[in-house]
Amino acid sequence: MKVRLKIWRQPNAAAPGRFETYDTPDLNPNMSFLEMLDVVNEDLTARGQEPVAFDHDCREGICGTCSLVINGKPHGPHRGVATCQTYMRSFKDGDTIVVEPFRARPFPVIKDLIVSRKAFDKIMQAGGFISVRTGAAPDANSLPVPKPAADEAMDAAACIGCGACVAACKNASAMLFVSAKVSQFALLPQGQPERERRVLRMVQAMDEAGFGACTVTGSCEAVCPKNISLDFIARLNREYARALLKGG
Amino acid sequence: MNILRALFQTTLGRKYLMAGSGLILFGFVVGHMVGNLQIFLGPAVLNRYAHFLQSLGELLWVVRLVLLAMVGLHIGAAILLTLENRRARPLAYEGGGAYGASLASRTMIYTGLIIAAFVVYHLLHFTVRAPVDLTPHDLATMKTTLDGKEVHDVYRMVVVGFQQPLVAAFYIVAVSLLSFHLGHGVAAMFQSLGLRNRAWNPAIQRFGQVASWALAIGYVSIPLAVWLGLVK
Numbered sequence: 001m002k003v004r005l006k007i008w009r010q011p012n013a014a015a016p017g018r019f020e021t022y023d024t025p026d027l028n029p030n031m032s033f034l035e036m037l038d039v040v041n042e043d044l045t046a047r048g049q050e051p052v053a054f055d056h057d058c059r060e061g062i063c064g065t066c067s068l069v070i071n072g073k074p075h076g077p078h079r080g081v082a083t084c085q086t087y088m089r090s091f092k093d094g095d096t097i098v099v100e101p102f103r104a105r106p107f108p109v110i111k112d113l114i115v116s117r118k119a120f121d122k123i124m125q126a127g128g129f130i131s132v133r134t135g136a137a138p139d140a141n142s143l144p145v146p147k148p149a150a151d152e153a154m155d156a157a158a159c160i161g162c163g164a165c166v167a168a169c170k171n172a173s174a175m176l177f178v179s180a181k182v183s184q185f186a187l188l189p190q191g192q193p194e195r196e197r198r199v200l201r202m203v204q205a206m207d208e209a210g211f212g213a214c215t216v217t218g219s220c221e222a223v224c225p226k227n228i229s230l231d232f233i234a235r236l237n238r239e240y241a242r243a244l245l246k247g248g
Numbered sequence: 249m250n251i252l253r254a255l256f257q258t259t260l261g262r263k264y265l266m267a268g269s270g271l272i273l274f275g276f277v278v279g280h281m282v283g284n285l286q287i288f289l290g291p292a293v294l295n296r297y298a299h300f301l302q303s304l305g306e307l308l309w310v311v312r313l314v315l316l317a318m319v320g321l322h323i324g325a326a327i328l329l330t331l332e333n334r335r336a337r338p339l340a341y342e343g344g345g346a347y348g349a350s351l352a353s354r355t356m357i358y359t360g361l362i363i364a365a366f367v368v369y370h371l372l373h374f375t376v377r378a379p380v381d382l383t384p385h386d387l388a389t390m391k392t393t394l395d396g397k398e399v400h401d402v403y404r405m406v407v408v409g410f411q412q413p414l415v416a417a418f419y420i421v422a423v424s425l426l427s428f429h430l431g432h433g434v435a436a437m438f439q440s441l442g443l444r445n446r447a448w449n450p451a452i453q454r455f456g457q458v459a460s461w462a463l464a465i466g467y468v469s470i471p472l473a474v475w476l477g478l479v480k
Binding site: 106206211213214245 | 344356
C-alpha cells in the first residue's frame with residue numbers, strides 16, 4: 001500500500017513551520033505508524049533530504065514518548081492505543097493522512113513533530129511524588145489498602161504522561177494528566193502526608209505553565225491511550241476543594 | 249492558600265465559580281418555569297402569583313441582586329476562562345480537532361452570550377415593561393382587579409407579548425438554546441464541583457438530559473399555547 005502524507009515541517013522552535021506533502025514508498029500494511037515514518041525517512045535520506053523528526057522510544061505503548069496528531073486525533077484513529085501501536089492497516093491505500101505535532105502553548109515545537117513536554121515534568125516536580133523513608137522492604141500487607149482503592153489507584157497510575165489529553169482538548173487543558181497523578185497518590189495511604197500540598201502545588205504548576213481549563217468536553221478521555229476516566233477529573237476537583245478548605 | 253484568591257485566580261477555582269453560579273441560575277430557571285406554567289390555570293392564578301412576587305418588597309430585591317451577582321460571576325468567569333483557553337491553543341489543527349467533544353460543549357460561550365442578550369430583552373419586556381414588544385399595547389398600563397385590589401395583568405401581558413410572531417420566535421430560540429446549554433452544563437456542573445464518580449455518572453448524565461428537555465418543553469409550551477389560541 002501507499003499513502004500520501006501531509007506532514008508539519010518546522011526546522012526549530014523559532015522558525016515558522018508549514019505542511020509538506022510526501023508520497024510514501026510501498027508499505028507493508030502491518031507496519032506501525034512509526035515504522036511507516038522510518039521508511040519514509042530512509043527514503044528522504046536516500047534522496048538527500050532532511051528526515052522528519054518525531055518522538056518515539058519503547059514502541060510498545062508503555063513509555064508515553066510517541067505523540068503525533070493523525071487526521072486531527074492524537075495517537076491516530078483507534079481508542080486506547082498510542083501512535084506506536086497504530087498500524088497502517090487502519091488506513092486505506094491511497095489515503096491522504098495529515099500528521100501534526102501536539103498543539104499547545106505549554107508544548108512548544110522543538111522540531112517538525114517533536115514538542116517539548118517539559119511542562120509536565122514541572123507539574124510532577126511540584127508534587128507528583130511521595131516522600132518516604134527508604135530502607136528494608138516492609139512486610140507484605142503491613143499497610144492495609146482496600147481492594148477498590150488499589151484498583152482505582154492502578155487505573156490512575158496507568159497514565160503514561162504522553163500529553164494526548166492536552167493535544168485533544170479544545171482548551172489544551174492538562175486536567176486529565178494532573179487528575180490521574182493526584183488521584184494515584186490520594187487513593188493510597190502512602191500519599192496521605194502530602195495530600196493537600198500536592199494538589200495545590202500541582203494545580204499551581206499547571207496554571208503557571210499556561211494550560212487551559214476543563215470544559216468537560218470528554219475529548220481527553222476519548223483519545224487517552226490508557227483510557228483514563230473523566231471521573232478522575234471530578235476527583236481532582238474534589239481534592240483541590242478539600243485542600244483549600246483544610247487550608248493546605 | 250487564600251480561598252478567595254484561589255477561587256478567582258486558578259482555573260479550578262474559576263470553574264467552581266462557574267458551576268456554583270450555574271447551579272443557582274439553574275434553580276432559578278426551574279422555579280421560573282414552574283411559576284410561568286401557572287398560565288395554564290387561568291388569569292386569576294397567574295396574576296395572584298405575580299402579585300405575590302411583587303409584594304415581597306425588599307426580599308424581592310435581595311433575590312434579584314443575588315441572581316444578578318450570579319449572572320455577573322457566571323459571565324465574568326466564562327469570558328476569562330474562554331480567553332485563557334484560546335491562548336493555550338495558539339494554532340488550530342489542520343486535520344480537525346476537539347475529537348469526541350459534543351457541539352453543546354464546544355459552543356457554551358456562544359449559547360451563553362445569546363441567552364444573556366435575551367435575558368436583557370426579556371427583563372425590558374416584562375419587568376421594566378418598556379415598549380420593546382412591537383405592539384401598540386402599553387404593558388405598563390395593563391391592570392386588572394384581584395380580590396378588590398388593582399394589580400398588573402401579567403396574564404394579558406404574556407398573551408399580547410407572544411401574539412407578536414417575532415417576539416415569540418426570539419423567545420423560543422432563546423429557551424431552546426438555554427436547553428442546549430444546560431444539556432451540557434448540568435452534568436458539567438457536577439463534574440466541576442467534584443460531585444461525580446463511576447457509580448453516579450450515568451444518573452448525572454440522565455438527569456442533565458431530562459432536566460434540559462423538560463425546561464425546553466415547559467418554556468416553549470407557553471408561546472405555542474398563545475399561538476394555537478389555547479391561552480387567550
